[in-house]
Amino acid sequence: MMNRTNLLAFLWLGSTTAAFASLSGRVLQFDGSPKPGIRVSLVSTGETAITDANGVWSIGDVAGASPTRSRVKSFIRSNLRLSGRRLSIGFEEVFKASGHRYSLAPENYSAEATYFQRKQAQSMIPDTLVYSWNGKTFLRDTLHSLDQSKIDRRFDTTNNPLLTYGYFRDDRDSTVYRMIRIGNQTWMAENLKFYKIGSNTSCYNSNDSLCLIYGRLYDWISATTSCPAGWHLPTTDEFSILASEAGGTYSAGPSLKSISGWTKTNGLDKLGFSALPAGNRLESFYSKLGELGYWWSATPLDSTRSWYRVINSVNNEFPVTNSTRAARLSVRCVRN
Secondary structure (H helix, E strand, C coil): CCCHHHHHHHHHHHHCCCCCCEEEEEEECCCCCECCCCEEEECCCCCEEECCCCCEEEEECCCCHHHHHHHHHHHHHCCEEEECCEEEECCCCEEEECCEEEECCHHHEEEECCEEEECCCCCCCCEEEEEEECCEEEEEEEECCCCEEEEEEECCCCCCCCCEEEEEEECCCCEEEEEEEECCEEEECCCCCCCCCCCCEECHHHCHHHHHHHCCEECHHHHHCCCCCCEECCCHHHHHHHHHHCCCCCCCHHHHECCCCCCCCCCCCCCCCCECCCCEEECCEEECCCCEEEEEEEEECCCCEEEEEEEECCCCCCCEEEEECCCEEECCCEEC
């Protein structure tokens, strides 16, 4: 017959069946070079890592074996019950250990002298990774799994560090984009960068490094077909909903503009839209980089012109206006 001490060891072995996860990734600058010295912290456990010379960081065993072991063993000792030849454990509560939630309800455990079965415990998901540089947070990242590697993020100080962003990967070119929930809509939190051979798109002044920061500029036809699967170019009505969430057409600018990057007045980026002044291209001439941002809508005005939204560095407005479809403007996609 199994004695109390052996059963404790057996119970602890069972309680570790939830895999200890490992998180790792890189922090890169806009030009793709590594960014060393970034502090990456997991909110639930407080575990941290610092990016090395290659921009790489790693956090392992995020389930926190030691604190969990101590609490599980203590709880078991206080809840063992012996009745004749049957040994039972009265688990009746849910507790947190190292940021992970374990259900200790009776149906999750059963024991006799020679038998123990542990059903799967559920971890606290989603969680949050916080990135900071020189003591200042610049990014909060939603984490949907406790076993992730290759979490590549950019060192970007233009977005609101108080908001927690989601991410998705464009399978066409493996570009990873921030996304943010605003009201009932989910928006890309940065401009589209996708290039399709034969499309009328370009980087500002044909400078590829500017595409990494500001995204590409698209004529209207290209804009309507460039969003990734599951996303689309917003209509004027969808832009109107966004403007309303940001305070209205005549005052939405500060809530939508990024916190840096504008030549005159930076924004507050209250909603996480992180609008950047990517400028435009009209009749082969580029202009307004740092001063204005333009975003195509999917809504045509007539057979030659279509509607777009614009933000200026010198005022608070987010007006709707129109242009010839040959103009090249930025693209933000909204999720279907």
